Amino acid sequence: MRRLTLQVRDRSGPQRSLGPADSGSRVMHASTSMPIPLLGLRTRRHSAMRQRFDNVVAKIKLQPRTRASRIAKRAVDIVLAAIGLVALSPVMLLLALAVKLTSPGPVLFWHRRCGLKGRMFRFYKFRTMVPDAEARKRALEHLNEMKGPAFKMRRDPRITRLGGVLRKLSLDELPQLWNVLRGDMSLVGPRPPTPDEVERYTTRQIQRLSVMPGITGLWQVSGRSDIADFERWVDLDLTYARSWSMWLDLRILLKTVVVVARVRGAR
Secondary structure (H helix, E strand, O other), rough: OOOOOOOEOOOOOOOOEEOOHHHHHHOOOOOOOEEOOOOOOOOOOHHHHHHHOOOEEOOOOOOOHHHHHHHHHHHHHHHHHHHHHOOHHHHHHHHHHHHHOOOOOOOOEEEEEEOOHEEEEEEEEOEOOOOHHHHHHHHHHOOOOEEOOOOOOOOOOEEEEHHHHHHHOOOOOOOOOHHHHHHHOOOEEOOOOOHHHHOOOOOOHHHHHHHHOEEEOOOOOOOHHHOOOHHHHHHHHHHHHHHOHHHHHHHHHHHHHHHOOOOOOOO
């Protein structure tokens, strides 16, 4: 299957295409130190995770960002998310009705996710699984097809019939426009992990939390269904962090439209 590629330039090396990664060549060296406290994890279950990472300082070589560029990125997020919510509200209402009529349970699924520097927030999606999906997950963990802390299963029995269609078209992600408007997420960035996943992160993997999570990113436009190694996922996220620009965000958004139109990459 032909892969979409993006040419990315950072200031530490020449232009390159994002194809199959050599993870050893992508280890990031320190030029900017960013503390990653796991905020909001106050339960006993997460106390060990807090103790492990409270003293970690994730170091990643970031593309220099001015205050103006940060403001510009946030402004674009707000404007596009607001336009998207208004323009797509009829579609979202129809999807909500379809979810309600085709399976028991709530229309929206929300979950605790870790955002920038480990800040916890509520992550929203249209529900695509049976109501007790989280309870069933433990019984399926031995079938995980992703190497690493993230869980991926090509034929997950918890997904409803309508949910499979929504995932294939990425329509289940539309409520995350609200997360973008709230400032929990950006339109473009790494996917936000669950606390359980972060609990198993290595020091290098936790560097994903050095940037604002997003609805789409390099992973989504690089054939995410074909990526079976979490380190490859991390490679793409850290490459985005060190190569960030408004132009790169725009290109990723345009590639996302192409991927969704071709019904490719999701599962």
